[in-house]
Amino acid sequence: MQRAVFKYDAPNPNGGFPHSVYLLPNYWSFIKCDLRRAERIANPNQGAGKGFEFVLKKSQPYFFACGEHGGIHCNNGTMKFVVMPLKRWPF
Numbered sequence: 001m002q003r004a005v006f007k008y009d010a011p012n013p014n015g016g017f018p019h020s021v022y023l024l025p026n027y028w029s030f031i032k033c034d035l036r037r038a039e040r041i042a043n044p045n046q047g048a049g050k051g052f053e054f055v056l057k058k059s060q061p062y063f064f065a066c067g068e069h070g071g072i073h074c075n076n077g078t079m080k081f082v083v084m085p086l087k088r089w090p091f
């Protein structure tokens with residue numbers, strides 16, 4: 001089973017926007033950073049320490065983005081990515 005691990009700084013009271021992890025439903029919502037039908041899978045506190053682990057159950061593309069503050073870190077391109085888990089070779 002393949003997993004994605006997300007590590008990000010906990011919310012900083014001295015400034016800066018916090019982070020989170022959203023799973024977006026498809027390619028276009030990912031391109032547009034449209035979070036309306038996205039699912040928040042980790043909150044701003046879950047990226048600290050060992051981070052947040054998400055199991056990639058299927059061989060399909062998974063679209064992830066930070067969704068805090070209207071998706072600012074998705075829109076500026078710094079916190080969004082796609083991962084495509086592939087089946088392992090059978091040896």
Ligand SMILES: [Cu+2]
Pocket residue numbers: 017018019020066067068073079
């Ligand atoms: Cu962020």
